[in-house]
Amino acid sequence: EVQLVESGGGLVQPGGSLRLSCAASGFSFSSHWMSWVRQAPGKGLEWVANIKQDGSQIYYVDSVKGRFTVSRDNAKNSLYLQMNSLRAEDTAAYYCARVEIPTGVYCFYMAVWGKGTTVTVSS
Amino acid sequence: DIQMTQSPPSLSASVGDRVTITCRASQNIGSSLNWYQQKVGTAPKLLINAASSLQSGAPSTFSGSGSGTDFTLTISSLQPEDSATYYCLQTNRAPWTFGQGTMVEVK
Numbered sequence: 202e203v204q205l206v207e208s209g210g211g212l213v214q215p216g217g218s219l220r221l222s223c224a225a226s227g228f229s230f231s232s233h234w235m236s237w238v239r240q241a242p243g244k245g246l247e248w249v250a251n252i253k254q255d256g257s258q259i260y261y262v263d264s265v266k267g268r269f270t271v272s273r274d275n276a277k278n279s280l281y282l283q284m285n286s287l288r289a290e291d292t293a294a295y296y297c298a299r300v301e302i303p304t305g306v307y308c309f310y311m312a313v314w315g316k317g318t319t320v321t322v323s324s
Numbered sequence: 325d326i327q328m329t330q331s332p333p334s335l336s337a338s339v340g341d342r343v344t345i346t347c348r349a350s351q352n353i354g355s356s357l358n359w360y361q362q363k364v365g366t367a368p369k370l371l372i373n374a375a376s377s378l379q380s381g382a383p384s385t386f387s388g389s390g391s392g393t394d395f396t397l398t399i400s401s402l403q404p405e406d407s408a409t410y411y412c413l414q415t416n417r418a419p420w421t422f423g424q425g426t427m428v429e430v431k
Contacts, residue, residue, distance in 0.1 A: 263325075309415040
């Protein structure tokens with residue numbers, strides 16, 4: 202079964218750090234771009250970051266640049282999000298997702314999602 | 325950044341109604357547009373990719389159309405289980421951007 206399981210969320214004070222993990226199983230993790238998407242309580246979805254199969258290309262939303270770092274360990278089938286200098290506005294459910302790149306059509310999409318892990322930034 | 329303007333923010337319709345949700349991109353994104361359904365407390369579920377390709381497992385009552393800047397998600401016959409929030413997502417250029425969402429209530 203194809204599965205993504207996030208972990209590492211919790212309560213952290215403003216200015217603190219947290220590292221999220223996403224464990225992948227049931228598919229060839231090293232063959233896929235991966236993404237992080239977040240959703241603040243009662244708000245819409247926000248794409249956070251993408252990382253290429255070998256980690257050679259990484260993209261971030263502007264609001265997390267310089268504070269968040271996405272990485273992966275293909276040997277461990279794991280995706281990570283290191284979050285530093287956390288702010289109240291980073292409070293959200295964080296989802297990891299598998300990126301698909303179909304042949305013949307230029308349209309990336311995320312079809313496999315984890316259930317999410319919740320990050321709360323508060324004093 | 326590419327802005328995605330989704331409308332309406334919410335709608336209420338009856339079982340069997342035809343429902344349309346639109347998404348407009350601030351610049352040409354070709355067919356790099358996906359539609360997601362999200363029910364409360366769960367992860368988003370992909371319905372449509374590449375503007376009009378129905379995802380495996382998604383009900384055939386869902387369809388997508390459009391290209392360039394204007395896109396539409398249509399539910400041909402609304403069902404009680406379609407009560408959810410729907411989001412468009414452009415993946416033409418980073419940063420990927422979602423629409424604001426459309427909350428659909430089934431009367």
